[in-house]
Amino acid sequence: MEKMKPRTLSGFMELLPRPQQQMERMMDVLRRTYALYGFTPLDTPVIESSEVLLAKGGGDTEKQIYRFTKGDSDLALRFDLTVPLAKYVALHYNELAFPFRRYQIGKVYRGERAQRGRFREFYQADIDVIGDGKLDITNEAEIPAIIYQTFTTLGLRRFQIRVNNRKILNGFYAMLGLTGRSGDIMRTVDKLDKIGPDKVRACLVEDCALTGEQADEILSFIAISGSNEQVLAALSGYAGRNGIFDQGLDELNAVVQYLAAFGVPEDHFAVDLTIARGLDYYTGTVYETTLLDHPEIGSVCSGGRYDNLAEYYTDRQLPGVGISIGLTRLFYVLGEQGMLNDDLPTAPADVLILPMADDLAPAISLATRLRAAGVRTQLYTEAKKFKAKMAYADRQGIPYVIFLGEDEIARSVVTCKDMLSGEQTTLDFDGTLARIRSGLAAKNAGAVIRER
Amino acid sequence: MEKMKPRTLSGFMELLPRPQQQMERMMDVLRRTYALYGFTPLDTPVIESSEVLLAKGGGDTEKQIYRFTKGDSDLALRFDLTVPLAKYVALHYNELAFPFRRYQIGKVYRGERAQRGRFREFYQADIDVIGDGKLDITNEAEIPAIIYQTFTTLGLRRFQIRVNNRKILNGFYAMLGLTGRSGDIMRTVDKLDKIGPDKVRACLVEDCALTGEQADEILSFIAISGSNEQVLAALSGYAGRNGIFDQGLDELNAVVQYLAAFGVPEDHFAVDLTIARGLDYYTGTVYETTLLDHPEIGSVCSGGRYDNLAEYYTDRQLPGVGISIGLTRLFYVLGEQGMLNDDLPTAPADVLILPMADDLAPAISLATRLRAAGVRTQLYTEAKKFKAKMAYADRQGIPYVIFLGEDEIARSVVTCKDMLSGEQTTLDFDGTLARIRSGLAAKNAGAVIRER
Numbered sequence: 001m002e003k004m005k006p007r008t009l010s011g012f013m014e015l016l017p018r019p020q021q022q023m024e025r026m027m028d029v030l031r032r033t034y035a036l037y038g039f040t041p042l043d044t045p046v047i048e049s050s051e052v053l054l055a056k057g058g059g060d061t062e063k064q065i066y067r068f069t070k071g072d073s074d075l076a077l078r079f080d081l082t083v084p085l086a087k088y089v090a091l092h093y094n095e096l097a098f099p100f101r102r103y104q105i106g107k108v109y110r111g112e113r114a115q116r117g118r119f120r121e122f123y124q125a126d127i128d129v130i131g132d133g134k135l136d137i138t139n140e141a142e143i144p145a146i147i148y149q150t151f152t153t154l155g156l157r158r159f160q161i162r163v164n165n166r167k168i169l170n171g172f173y174a175m176l177g178l179t180g181r182s183g184d185i186m187r188t189v190d191k192l193d194k195i196g197p198d199k200v201r202a203c204l205v206e207d208c209a210l211t212g213e214q215a216d217e218i219l220s221f222i223a224i225s226g227s228n229e230q231v232l233a234a235l236s237g238y239a240g241r242n243g244i245f246d247q248g249l250d251e252l253n254a255v256v257q258y259l260a261a262f263g264v265p266e267d268h269f270a271v272d273l274t275i276a277r278g279l280d281y282y283t284g285t286v287y288e289t290t291l292l293d294h295p296e297i298g299s300v301c302s303g304g305r306y307d308n309l310a311e312y313y314t315d316r317q318l319p320g321v322g323i324s325i326g327l328t329r330l331f332y333v334l335g336e337q338g339m340l341n342d343d344l345p346t347a348p349a350d351v352l353i354l355p356m357a358d359d360l361a362p363a364i365s366l367a368t369r370l371r372a373a374g375v376r377t378q379l380y381t382e383a384k385k386f387k388a389k390m391a392y393a394d395r396q397g398i399p400y401v402i403f404l405g406e407d408e409i410a411r412s413v414v415t416c417k418d419m420l421s422g423e424q425t426t427l428d429f430d431g432t433l434a435r436i437r438s439g440l441a442a443k444n445a446g447a448v449i450r451e452r
Numbered sequence: 453m454e455k456m457k458p459r460t461l462s463g464f465m466e467l468l469p470r471p472q473q474q475m476e477r478m479m480d481v482l483r484r485t486y487a488l489y490g491f492t493p494l495d496t497p498v499i500e501s502s503e504v505l506l507a508k509g510g511g512d513t514e515k516q517i518y519r520f521t522k523g524d525s526d527l528a529l530r531f532d533l534t535v536p537l538a539k540y541v542a543l544h545y546n547e548l549a550f551p552f553r554r555y556q557i558g559k560v561y562r563g564e565r566a567q568r569g570r571f572r573e574f575y576q577a578d579i580d581v582i583g584d585g586k587l588d589i590t591n592e593a594e595i596p597a598i599i600y601q602t603f604t605t606l607g608l609r610r611f612q613i614r615v616n617n618r619k620i621l622n623g624f625y626a627m628l629g630l631t632g633r634s635g636d637i638m639r640t641v642d643k644l645d646k647i648g649p650d651k652v653r654a655c656l657v658e659d660c661a662l663t664g665e666q667a668d669e670i671l672s673f674i675a676i677s678g679s680n681e682q683v684l685a686a687l688s689g690y691a692g693r694n695g696i697f698d699q700g701l702d703e704l705n706a707v708v709q710y711l712a713a714f715g716v717p718e719d720h721f722a723v724d725l726t727i728a729r730g731l732d733y734y735t736g737t738v739y740e741t742t743l744l745d746h747p748e749i750g751s752v753c754s755g756g757r758y759d760n761l762a763e764y765y766t767d768r769q770l771p772g773v774g775i776s777i778g779l780t781r782l783f784y785v786l787g788e789q790g791m792l793n794d795d796l797p798t799a800p801a802d803v804l805i806l807p808m809a810d811d812l813a814p815a816i817s818l819a820t821r822l823r824a825a826g827v828r829t830q831l832y833t834e835a836k837k838f839k840a841k842m843a844y845a846d847r848q849g850i851p852y853v854i855f856l857g858e859d860e861i862a863r864s865v866v867t868c869k870d871m872l873s874g875e876q877t878t879l880d881f882d883g884t885l886a887r888i889r890s891g892l893a894a895k896n897a898g899a900v901i902r903e904r
Binding site: 003004005006007008009012013014015016017020021023024035036037038039040041042043044045046047048049051052055066067068069070071073075086087088090091092095096097099101102107109111121131134135136138139142145149258260261262263310312313314315347348349352360361362364365368371372374375376377378379381382383392395396 | 455456457458459460461464465466467468469472473475476487488489490491492493494495496497498499500501503504507518519520521522523525527538539540542543544547548549551553554559561563573583586587588590591594597601710712713714715762764765766767799800801804812813814816817820823824826827828829830831833834835844847848
């Protein structure tokens with residue numbers, strides 16, 4: 001028979017068992033953390049009707065989408081978790097309680113050009129809070145706490161949550177009478193790091209047709225920096241000139257005010273007026289999260305406040321706030337940077353039992369008891385040499401190997417070897433279990449990400 | 453703006469928050485149980501190259517498959533988890549340790565005709581043990597233990613694991629010189645329940661061209677029943693006449709022999725000679741699992757031993773044994789039968805905090821402390837009437853509501869209401885936490901499935 005060459009599509013992550021276990025740990029942290037903040041898990045279909053998925057229409061999305069027909073149906077794979085959420089909330093509106101808080105960790109699909117570190121199938125891990133008509137600012141203030149808790153539980157220390165408010169930017173440009181030109185201005189301002197303030201000023205005047213006074217106003221505005229208090233104090237100097245600006249400043253003050261109560265240390269949080277994000281969608285607080293030692297990665301957790309989640313499906317006003325982690329890409333980058341903690345157990349089992357007697361019943365009973373005690377146990381019964389059996393445990397990083405021979409069976413004891421230390425004990429079941437449990441607790445103590 | 457009617461495709465399960473929480477509990481049981489037996493989690497892409505996925509080719513599969521092109525690529529959605537496993541093992545052979553034990557819980561896609569209880573996107577929950585060249589029979593003997601543990605942890609009591617061995621059937625037909633006609637015979641024998649033994653005998657003689665003696669042999673063979681011991685004893689009467697039969701009987705004896713050591717009660721297990729399953733694929737032990745009170749559902753967990761997992765991709769002999777649970781369909785049926793335990797908490801949060809003071813900081817700090825203690829906590833800050841806030845907790849089944857007013861803040865206490873009993877306490881933080889924890893432990897004590 002001619003063989004088909006096995007292959008996995010380019011742009012699709014398929015992990016070996018050890019990294020997969022690390023990925024599972026990361027997902028587990030996300031699920032537990034999101035649940036702690038009162039978010040309910042959702043699971044929507046990967047396939048949706050194309051007209052539902054593309055209700056918003058246009059843009060790069062449509063080019064990248066996986067779209068196909070099956071029978072008479074025009075179908076597509078979801079390209080994010082937000083559009084399916086909008087559909088879900090509009091469809092099930094009457095059966096939901098608002099504010100509706102959900103998390104979803106799911107695969108999404110974008111047929112991007114394949115390149116290193118870019119994926120066509122990747123996990124997004126999203127949380128959103130959706131209000132019915134209104135949504136209190138406290139929900140926006142809580143988001144940095146969730147980001148902080150998530151990343152510290154994953155093991156990260158050197159990261160910063162950067163926050164801005166779109167109303168402040170919109171209000172500021174309105175003050176200058178530049179509402180219509182805010183897009184051009186932002187693109188110019190965005191070059192500040194590259195070309196410096198003098199050239200930015202020149203571009204603002206020449207390309208955006210601003211007056212010199214307007215350009216100076218903008219330059220001094222975006223130069224505002226310092227501690228959160230200093231930035232807020234400087235912003236208060238602009239207050240009273242534009243209603244939208246004032247509202248944004250109030251919101252930003254509210255977000256900063258409750259940081260300490262939410263448990264977010266000041267040094268992990270910064271008001272940053274250069275953050276804008278998706279001009280057409282976000283309407284209030286916006287968030288980015290950067291790894292201080294890896295600015296080149298860009299934001300690893302972003303999102304913001306929006307006013308109208310489901311406007312393509314319903315007339316109801318459904319404002320919300322949400323953030324998203326691009327989990328597959330984050331995992332890939334952490335691996336590349338050597339930041340995944342390889343000391344954590346990644347083996348399929350905690351214990352490998354090697355029966356050394358003809359009757360397997362005692363070894364099987366031992367496995368049954370260990371499993372009942374919550375110890376992940378594999379029974380190894382293949383006809384192999386002792387060395388091959390030990391190599392099997394070693395190769396997978398199984399932390400404990402138990403030998404059970406006639407002698408041990410007769411004495412009601414088990415011989416247990418710690419594969420890392422080499423230490424071997426012969427104890428009764430309870431003694432062995434206690435040793436394994438305390439050993440596993442120590443081995444599992446670390447977090448999945450380790451910074452140097 | 454004209455609105456797009458939100459809809460979810462027919463044949464695609466999309467759950468409301470409460471049933472979704474029940475589904476999550478079921479998945480959690482599967483993950484934990486599979487891990488206890490030393491299986492490692494895998495996650496392969498949903499999309500594969502069509503030629504890889506259809507290497508085996510032909511059959512109903514190809515008609516049902518979701519297949520499409522993207523750029524130059526001929527792609528398809530996986531229709532089971534076995535073909536991707538075969539590809540995975542063949543592709544990563546050199547990086548895996550054998551026996552390779554993996555579990556995978558993932559969505560698969562089949563464009564079946566839409567009908568009630570049939571899904572086009574559904575979860576399969578699979579475990580497989582793959583050997584390199586050989587695989588010891590103990591692996592086949594362990595499978596009933598895993599099935600038993602999985603279903604009892606889910607909360608089921610009234611189920612039976614039915615086991616047969618394909619070698620016994622093949623060997624028996626070979627004894628009669630009927631190897632080539634075994635398919636026809638099985639289809640006839642399958643009608644036993646409907647048409648009775650006399651008509652089956654007539655069909656065997658007339659349609660399958662068997663002699664009367666052969667037909668009688670078959671009828672007395674399939675009439676073998678009773679306790680496991682009785683069936684095995686009756687089968688031993690056929691021993692010594694065919695090598696394959698004898699091997700199958702040895703294997704079946706080994707599977708039955710270790711049941712008790714594996715912790716499987718005899719009344720949950722039956723040797724059943726009428727079970728055959730997928731004639732072309734399985735080669736040894738085969739498994740079915742039926743709910744005693746719901747035989748109409750058919751088998752809820754099936755599988756068996758195969759000799760050649762990846763023959764379309766490699767010349768290596770990779771024998772294995774595996775089982776699969778059709779999770780989406782099982783969940784649907786359990787819901788239809790009213791067998792999901794509605795007493796278990798399904799709320800997004802354990803506690804809803806209603807701040808009753810202008811300064812939110814104390815309420816936020818309380819939420820932060822509760823979350824640090826592992827209590828899933830939601831802060832409710834919307835500007836609503838008290839009644840609406842309580843209705844929000846009630847509607848979602850949030851078990852505890854905490855009121856925090858100026859008085860409580862001044863006295864360093866919190867008022868906490870158990871929403872089910874109505875009981876309200878005013879205690880300090882530690883007292884409130886202790887009460888909530890013991891209450892939650894009691895509320896979460898049950899299993900996700902409840903039999904009447």
